[in-house]
Amino acid sequence: MQAFARRAVSGFGVVLGVVTLMFALLRLAPGDPALLLVGPAATAEQVAAQRHALGLDRPLPAQYAAWLGRFAQGDWGTSIATGRPVRTMLARAWPATVRLVGISLVLSYLIGIGIGVVQATRGGWLDTALSVATVTLFALPGYWLGLMMVMLFTYWLRWLPAFGAAGFDADFLPPAARLADRLRHLTLPLVTLTLVGIGGTARFVRGAMLDVAGAPFVTVARAKGLSERRVTLHHVLRNALIPVLTLLGLSLPTLFSGAVFIEAIFAWPGVGRVLVEAVQARDYPVVMAATAVSAVLVVLGNLLSELLVHVADPRVR
């Protein structure tokens, strides 16, 4: 419990650090911070108002306090490109990202663990073949794989849609058809993101399993007369899963980064796509807020994985 509280505090520290980093970057970057935040089409009064809000005429510590205060109160500014409050844009976007990343995480870990176990127990040519496959998956750029999947499944086979989370007519469909529509739109981005994740997980699990399989307690288990299956699943896998669960926490930033590209390719309405579009439009209020939200999502995911390790490993309790 204490470790959990410590993790929560350090997570809060990360978010604070991100907000501070953005404060620093806004001032270090070329250009006037106030102008950057209101955009080139703003009136003189709007620029003046922004200067006052940022406190640019006051000493630096006061500016920093004003910046922190704004973020804490939820005033994340107005988007330059759309004119809508940034907070609303992100509130609508983050559930879509959690859906995509969450399901992909579960699937890629389940499949990756399965492949890693098969590789470690069978060995031989199957191991080599799967190693080639997982290294290739690991090396694939997610956005390129996404493009190839769109080419195959949308343009050539016409099986699955390539853009968005739902069709244009989704609101008029009966519930069952609407669900089917949403699932069809989820398929390609989910498959792409999961395939990329499987590569890394399978490689790590294979290594962890081989590592544990050499331990003395495994030899004892075999000597006791337990079936090979029980030794593998009950003894080797259970212990190999602990570093895998830790990897889960460490790989969340990477997974999130990959999701950014996938969301951009498939126009998936999540935080990643909002971020990419904002970056391309130099819509800084949105960029800053989306960065902070991404960091928060990663921190929350890390806390979850800490919890899982806590549950799985009796030594940690």
Added chain:
Amino acid sequence: MRGEARGLFHDRRAAVGAAVLAVAVLGALLAPLLAGDPIAQHDIVLTRFLPPLATDPLGAFHLLGTDRFGRDVWARLIYGARVSLGVGVLAVLLSVLIGVAVGAAAGFWRGWLATALLGLTDFALALPRVVLLLLLASLWRPSAGLVIVVLGLTGWMTIARLVYAEVRALAGRPFVESAVGLGVPGPRILLRHILPNAMTPVIVATALGLGNAVLLEAGLSFLGLGVQPPTPSWGNLIASGRDTLVNAPWVATAPGVALVLVVVAATLLGDAVRDRLDPGKVG
């Protein structure tokens, strides 16, 4: 370490990985000999979107076809290798420089310096790298140099941690104690005695980091935040082929295949080196 390295190429992974990387690097260096001009445009109407192995009406042969402006895809691929590999290598070198400095300082001098540096490292590790890249790339003007700096600044953390662990372990050894006792100044001990022995994990991280850096450079260029057209990079090649996936799939496919081959090669080489020099590590 040299003795262990001698048998490295008996491992097929290392041989294949090194061979592919060597071909890629050679190709990039010999670009002017291997292909025509990647940027020049001739009669666009006559030469655009030719399929691979076609010869255009002006007599030029196109191994991988042409793009929307009639530019030879093979030439853009080869010259793009220069940019993508060059940026990747320089970015990794910058990461290694920063990571070794941070890790060695934390491991050798310990105390509050180590706490501060390790805290900084952990903070940076918790950030999604691409998000950070996008943020940094949006604030400054996009260019190859910016990509190198930004990739270098976001990729040093793993190396720092590895170097910290190695230096910390080595700093307690008798040979370091004797050097201190003889009056050798701290930085000199660090540079000439400790660091050369701490390089093993750095080499592994460099090989694995190269693949990652090349992928990220391509990703940034794909989003328009890295190397700007008409200078070819594998990333902006994929981006330019994105709109014409249906009628000219070769424009986007070729650079992707090249990327995968190079990254797979770097990863295999990194795996083989790691297993060779540190067989006890988890995979």
